[in-house]
Structure formats: structure tokens, C-alpha cells
Amino acid sequence: MFFLQLKYELWKLFGKKRTYIGFGAFLLVQNAVILMFRFTKATGAIRRALEGGGYPAEAFLTASTIATQVVIPVAFLLLPLYVALVGGDLVAKEAEDGTLRMILARPISRVRLLALKWLAGALFSVLLSLMLGLFGWLFASLWFPQGGLFAIQLETGPSAGFAVFGGAEGAWRYGAAHVLLATKAITIMGLAFLFSCFNMKPAAATILALSVMFVNAILMNIPWFADYKGWFITHHLNLWQWMFLQSPPLARMGESISLLVGFNLTFFAVGAAAFQVRDIKS
Amino acid sequence: MIRLQALRKVFGQRVAVDGFDLHVPRGVVFGLLGHNGAGKSTTIGMLLGQVWPTAGEVRVCGHDVFSHRSQALARVGAIFETPVFYDYLSGWRNLEILGGYTAPSRPERIREVVAWVGLSGREQSPVRTYSHGMRARLALAQALLPAPELLILDEPTNGLDPEGIHEMRETIRRLHAELGLTILLSSHLLSEVQQLCTRIAVLHQARKVFDGSVADATRSRNRVRLRTDDFPTAVAALRRDGLITGHEGGEFVTLTDGIGPSTVVKRMVELGLPVHAIQPEEETLEGFYLSLVKHAAQSEPSQARR
Numbered sequence: 001m002f003f004l005q006l007k008y009e010l011w012k013l014f015g016k017k018r019t020y021i022g023f024g025a026f027l028l029v030q031n032a033v034i035l036m037f038r039f040t041k042a043t044g045a046i047r048r049a050l051e052g053g054g055y056p057a058e059a060f061l062t063a064s065t066i067a068t069q070v071v072i073p074v075a076f077l078l079l080p081l082y083v084a085l086v087g088g089d090l091v092a093k094e095a096e097d098g099t100l101r102m103i104l105a106r107p108i109s110r111v112r113l114l115a116l117k118w119l120a121g122a123l124f125s126v127l128l129s130l131m132l133g134l135f136g137w138l139f140a141s142l143w144f145p146q147g148g149l150f151a152i153q154l155e156t157g158p159s160a161g162f163a164v165f166g167g168a169e170g171a172w173r174y175g176a177a178h179v180l181l182a183t184k185a186i187t188i189m190g191l192a193f194l195f196s197c198f199n200m201k202p203a204a205a206t207i208l209a210l211s212v213m214f215v216n217a218i219l220m221n222i223p224w225f226a227d228y229k230g231w232f233i234t235h236h237l238n239l240w241q242w243m244f245l246q247s248p249p250l251a252r253m254g255e256s257i258s259l260l261v262g263f264n265l266t267f268f269a270v271g272a273a274a275f276q277v278r279d280i281k282s
Numbered sequence: 283m284i285r286l287q288a289l290r291k292v293f294g295q296r297v298a299v300d301g302f303d304l305h306v307p308r309g310v311v312f313g314l315l316g317h318n319g320a321g322k323s324t325t326i327g328m329l330l331g332q333v334w335p336t337a338g339e340v341r342v343c344g345h346d347v348f349s350h351r352s353q354a355l356a357r358v359g360a361i362f363e364t365p366v367f368y369d370y371l372s373g374w375r376n377l378e379i380l381g382g383y384t385a386p387s388r389p390e391r392i393r394e395v396v397a398w399v400g401l402s403g404r405e406q407s408p409v410r411t412y413s414h415g416m417r418a419r420l421a422l423a424q425a426l427l428p429a430p431e432l433l434i435l436d437e438p439t440n441g442l443d444p445e446g447i448h449e450m451r452e453t454i455r456r457l458h459a460e461l462g463l464t465i466l467l468s469s470h471l472l473s474e475v476q477q478l479c480t481r482i483a484v485l486h487q488a489r490k491v492f493d494g495s496v497a498d499a500t501r502s503r504n505r506v507r508l509r510t511d512d513f514p515t516a517v518a519a520l521r522r523d524g525l526i527t528g529h530e531g532g533e534f535v536t537l538t539d540g541i542g543p544s545t546v547v548k549r550m551v552e553l554g555l556p557v558h559a560i561q562p563e564e565e566t567l568e569g570f571y572l573s574l575v576k577h578a579a580q581s582e583p584s585q586a587r588r
Contacts, residue, residue, distance in 0.1 A: 004386055008379040015371050098366035102424070105330045105360035105434075106383035107352040113383075279293075280332040282323065282362060 002116070005108075009120035013086070022082030022128050029078060030136050033070045038143040050150060055164055062147035064170045067136035068177075068244065069152075074132060075181055075240070080213055083125050083185045087192030088206030090117045091275065096202060104280050114197065114272050121193055125185035133178030149174060151244035163246040173243045180240035180253075183260050187237060188213060190267040197271035199278060213237075236260055283308045283432050283464045284329065289338035291324050298324040300488040302338070306466060306481075308431075311458050313475040313496070314468040315571060316485035322468045325485070326436050329466075330360055343432060356384065359425030363437035365417040369410040373401060373420050376409055381427035395423045399453070415446045422453065426461075433457060435467045439474065447474070454478055476500065476567035484571060486578040499570045504537045508546070509559040516555050525549060534563065 013019055037043055046065065047057040091114070094100040103113060149170025152162050165173055192209035196202065213234060219225055220232040229235045236256035242248050284306035291299040299321040306312045316322045327333030328340050331347045331354070340347045345354035367376045374392060381387035396405045399419040404412070412420065418438065425433060435454070439447045451474055457463050458478075469475050475482060476496060484492040492499065504527075510516045513532050520526045520535065525546055528536040537546065543560045550557050 001386065005382055008382050011371065011375060011379065012368055015368065015375075017370070098362070098364065099368065101332060101362055102360075102366065102380055103383055104332050105355070105358070105362075106380070106428075107355035107358075108383040109351060277334065279327065279334060281327055282364070 002112075005112075005116050006119055009116045010123065013090075013120050013124060018089075019086060019124065021085070022078070023131060025078055025082065026074060026128075026132050026135055027139075029074055030070050030132075031139050033073075034066055034136075034139050034143060037066050037069070046150060049162055050164070053162070053164075055150075060148045060150040060164055061144065062149065062170075063137060063140035063144045064147070064149040064167075064174050065151070066140040066144050067133070068149060068174060070136045070140070071132060071178075071181075072241075074136075075184070079128065079132065079181070079185055080188045080210060082128060083121075083189040084192040084206045084209040084213075086124055087121050087189035088196050088204075088209060089202045090121050090193050091196040091271075092200060092202040092205050093196075095199070095280070098282060101280055101282060110276050111272050114268070114275055118190065118193055118268055121189045122186045125189045126182040129178055129182040129185045132181070133174065137174070149244075153245055163244055177240045177243035180243060183257065184237040184240060187233070187260050187263055187267075190264045194267040194271040194274075197275040197278075233259075233263060236263075283343060284312075284466065285339075285341040286325070286329075287339040287341075289325070289328060289340060290336045291321070291328060291333060292336045297488045299328070299335075299485075302485070302490050304483055304490070304493065306464065308464050309462060310481050311454070311465045311467060311479045313479035313482040314466060314485070315472070315475060315482055317575070320485040321488045322485055323436060326360075326434055326466075326468060329434060330355065330358070357428065357431040358434065359428060359430035359432070360434040361418075361421045361425050361436065361438050363440040365421035367409045367417065367420060370408060372406050372408055373412070373423075374405040376420065377405075377424055377427060380424040384428040387427055391427065391429075395426045398426065399423045414441055415443075415449070418442060418446065418450060426457075430463065432464045432466070435465060435469075437468055437470065439469065439471060447471070451478060472566075472568045472571055482567075484574055486575055489578075491578045492574055496567065500565050500567055504539070505534055505563045506537060506543055506546070507533055507559065507561045507563055508535050508557070509533065510550065511556050511558075516550060516553075519553050519555070520546060520549065523549060 043061055046061060046069075050057045050060050091100070094103070104110070147167055149165045149167075150162060151165075188209060191212060192205050195205035195208045198205075200208075216232045216234040220229055220234050236259050239253050239256040239260075242253055284304065286302050286304040289299055289302040289304075290297070302321070302325060314322050314325065324333055328335050329342060329347065331340075331351050334348070342354040343357060347354045367373075368379065371379070373396070377392050377395070378387055381392070392405075393402075396402055399422050401416065401419050401423060404416065409417065409420065421438075438454075439450050442450060454465060454467065455478065458465055465478075467475065467479060479496055481495050482492070482499060483490055508516065513529075517526065517529045517535065521529075525538055525541050526535045527538050535546075537543070543562065547557050547560055
């Protein structure tokens with residue numbers, strides 16, 4: 001019964017055109033960036049960095065390298081926007097449209113309904129993250145050869161250096177990074193979902209979630225607060241980037257995953273508590 | 283089927299429902315009347331567990347709605363004033379989804395309710411292509427899907443044209459006659475309530491001001507039509523004996539409180555005055571409602587002083 005109801009939630013989610021805005025935007029942005037790399041001199045800096053480090057540029061100017069360069073800005077800006085949009089819609093849009101009242105005339109409990117909706121949103125977030133990786137790699141493969149992976153180490157800034165991986169290792173790190181990117185997508189979706197459980201418009205829930213994320217990112221990037229990075233959720237949301245470090249800090253990654261699980265449980269619990277006590281009226 | 287006990291709901295400073303006791307027995311068509319903001323929709327919200335009561339108890343189908351929601355609402359269908367659906371999905375998909383929150387709906391059952399409400403042939407079209415009347419029928423179909431025993435209709439004719447209103451009225455009659463459903467109908471259309479309901483409750487400014495049968499409500503307790511050979515003589519005699527307080531039109535008399543038509547007949551026979559007919563006058567529900575509301579409004583200032 002639970003999975004049948006989950007299927008219905010997915011029908012509702014994927015039946016809406018706005019659910020696909022994210023996928024469409026990824027296609028456009030990724031192709032634009034890949035074509036910029038292909039038809040401008042933008043690869044020159046990568047080539048110089050590789051050759052300066054003693055690596056043959058041709059072996060690493062590949063589809064994986066370009067796809068990785070593409071995913072960074074998309075994951076920073078577009079992915080949060082689209083998962084927050086869907087998360088903010090999940091409850092608030094149904095309340096706004098009046099369908100929530102139709103549902104809550106049924107014998108389903110509010111917590112179960114929220115669990116179904118959260119799960120549908122989480123599946124969407126996972127799918128969007130994986131599609132981001134797949135689309136990037138597919139489109140980059142149209143213009144660049146297969147081979148090793150060159151990745152700037154974002155953790156300590158571009159000037160800190162880069163890492164290079166052979167073809168097979170590069171492929172699995174690229175895949176694993178996108179699986180971990182799903183944790184970021186789910187968490188932001190979950191935050192928007194939390195606000196969506198309150199009596200507010202869907203757009204307000206989306207904007208609030210993004211505002212929290214941006215405020216976190218701003219605070220985290222103030223150099224004087226560097227010692228307190230671990231306090232900011234955005235720091236833990238970036239754990240997917242650590243897959244591109246030469247030696248991924250597994251303990252730190254485990255810690256971040258645990259914290260994100262805690263954040264998600266908290267978001268759900270607070271949202272469910274707020275929704276439980278709400279009066280649902282037309 | 284429905285039992286409300288000392289139900290109260292307060293939104294901030296505003297009392298929406300106050301001390302509402304109600305019993306809706308199985309098998310009746312029960313009307314819930316009241317002006318806008320009287321507390322009808324809030325009461326329906328509490329019946330369905332959508333609005334939390336500030337105090338009191340709500341029992342549906344023998345179960346407390348808030349502590350045993352799944353049992354209480356398992357055999358309940360509801361329609362709200364503006365039928366809303368997932369417009370981008372077909373009518374069929376909407377029925378599957380909404381029905382699925384009670385129990386999985388078999389395709390045969392969906393076909394059955396679609397045929398019952400007269401939507402066959404359009405169930406696979408997106409709901410955005412439906413007229414208002416078709417949406418109302420789809421709303422009814424989703425309410426019927428779990429084979430309900432109780433149907434709650436909150437202003438079901440809102441926004442319908444006269445044909446749609448007539449169709450909905452006939453459908454409610456069929457639901458009661460063919461399926462034997464208990465129906466709670468909240469409506470502004472008093473003539474509709476009079477035609478459909480056997481019992482009513484009237485809410486005025488959050489409080490119940492009447493609860494009884496439509497027959498009681500439309501029967502004037504004091505005013506009777508009296509047909510006799512010599513009406514003026516009869517009136518004079520009855521007035522002298524304190525049995526009536528007034529008369530009008532050569533045919534109507536107003537009985538003194540506590541005096542029934544049988545007492546009048548008995549006295550007239552004693553006086554040798556022939557009685558050809560004596561009949562309590564029927565009042566319209568509209569007339570009854572308006573006088574009730576007027577009376578309630580007049581008594582409010584004195585209540586406020588207390």
C-alpha cells in the first residue's frame with residue numbers, strides 16, 4: 001500500500017511540466033558550457049596546468065574532465081534552485097490548489113502523507129543529480145575523447161592544485177561524486193519541504209530554503225570564519241567535491257553524511273510537527 | 283453516524299464554533315444551514331480531521347476522528363464547494379490517486395463509479411478539459427470510490443448552473459435512495475435543503491440555534507387554518523376562552539402557547555360550532571430560517587449583557 005501510494009505521488013510529481021524545468025535547464029547550460037570549451041581557447045588554462053605538472057594534456061582533456069568542469073557551477077547554482085522549487089511545491093502547492101483538502105478527507109495520516117511526499121521529492125533529487133552527471137558526460141563525449149580525469153581541487157581553492165586520475169578511476173570517481181551530489185540535492189529539497197509544511201505559498205518556501213543556503217554559503221566563505229566551516233551546512237553539502245581530491249578524506253565524508261542525515265531527519269520532524277498541528281481550510 | 287459533543291473551535295480571538303452538539307443518525311439526509319462564517323465549513327473540517335477542535339469530541343462511524351482517524355474515515359466520502367483536481371492528469375488517474383489514499387481502487391470499481399456519475403467516455407481525458415459540471419461529477423465519483431456509508435457534501439452546488447443544480451439534487455436523491463447513504467449536506471440553498479433533507483441543524487454566529495426535523499421546522503406550531511361556518515363567532519368564542527391569541531384572513535388563527543388543534547376542535551364542538559377542517563399551516567424553510575436568525579440576532583444583545 002505504501003509503495004502504491006508512493007507511485008501515485010510520483011505520478012503527480014512527474015505529471016507536472018514544471019518538474020522537468022530542471023532537466024531542460026541542465027541540457028541547455030551543459031551544452032552551452034561544453035561548446036564554449038570546444039570552440040574557444042578556454043581549455044588552454046587546463047592544458048597549461050597539466051603540462052606544468054608534467055602530464056600529457058591530450059590524455060586528460062577528455063569528456064570526463066570537461067563534464068566535471070561543467071557540473072561545478074551547475075551543482076552550485078542550478079541544482080539547488082530546481083530541487084528547492086520541487087521541495088517547496090510538494091505540500092504548499094497542494095494546499096494552495098485545494099487538493100490537500102481532498103486528500104485529507106481520506107483516512108491517511110498526515111505523517112504518512114508527508115513521508116510519501118518527502119520520498120517522492122528525494123527520488124526526484126537523486127534522479128536530477130544522476131541525470132546531471134549523465135547528461136554532462138554524454139554531451140561532453142560528443143566533442144571530447146574518452147580518457148583520464150583532471151579535476152581542480154575546489155576544497156582549498158583552485159590555486160591549491162589539481163588531481164589527475166586514470167580512465168577507470170576517473171569514471172568511478174565521477175559517478176561516485178554524483179551519487180554524493182544527491183545528498184546535497186535531497187537536503188536542499190528537504191529544507192524547502194520543511195518550509196512547505198507551514199502555511200505559506202510554494203514560492204515563499206522555495207525562496208526561504210534558497211535564502212538559508214545562500215546565507216550559509218556567504219558566512220562560510222568569509223575568510224575570518226574559516227575555522228568554523230564545519231558549522232555551516234553548505235560545507236557538508238560540498239562533500240561530493242571531495243571525491244575529486246587525490247585522497248578523499250573518508251572520515252570527514254562519513255561525518256558530513258551523518259550530519260546531513262541528521263539535518264534531513266530534523267527538517268522532516270520539524271515540518272511534520274508544523275503540518276500536524278495545522279488547520280487545513282479552504 | 284456522526285456525533286459531535288460540546289465542539290468548540292477558536293481561531294485566534296474569533297470563536298468559529300461554540301458548544302456544538304449534534305447527532306446525525308444512520309440513513310438520513312441531514313442539512314447543515316447557516317450564514318457565511320456561521321461555522322459550517324469549520325465543523326465539516328473538524329468532522330474530517332482537517333481542523334483541530336479547541337475542545338469537544340468528534341465521532342464519525344463510531345470512532346473518534348482524531349485518535350482513530352483511519353477507522354473513522356474509512357467509509358466516508360466528501361465533496362467540497364469547489365472541486366479541484368490534478369488538472370494535468372486524466373479523470374481516471376485522479377480517481378486512482380485520490381481513491382488510493384483510502385485503499386487501492388480496482389479498475390472495475392473505478393469504471394462502476396464513472397458510469398454511475400455519467401462520466402463514461404471522458405475518464406481518460408485530462409481534467410483541464412472538463413466543464414464545471416463534469417468536475418462536480420468527478421468529485422462525486424472520487425467520493426463514492428471507497429463505497430462510503432457517509433457522504434459529506436459542503437456546498438456541492440456552488441458554481442453550478444440551474445441544470446447542474448437540478449442534476450446534483452437528483453443525484454443526491456439517488457445516492458440516498460439507491461445506495462442508502464447517510465448524507466450531511468451543507469448548503470445555502472434553503473429550497474434545496476427543504477427538498478432533500480429530513481433533518482437539519484442551523485448554525486448562527488458559531489452556535490447551534492435549531493436541531494430537528496424539516497417537518498418540525500416547516501410546521502408553524504401556533505398558526506392553523508380553521509374552516510368553520512361562522513369564523514367571526516368562532517374567533518370570538520375561542521379568544522374569550524383564551525385558546526387563541528389572534529386571527530387573520532377569515533381562515534387562520536394563532537393558537538395560544540401550549541394549546542393544540544385538538545383542544546380547539548373539542549371546544550368548538552362543545553359550543554356547537556361545526557369544524558370542517560383544521561390544519562397546522564406549513565411554513566417554508568426559508569421563512570423558518572429567517573425568523574430563527576432574526577430571533578437569534580435579537581436575543582444576542584441580552585446574552586452579551588449576561
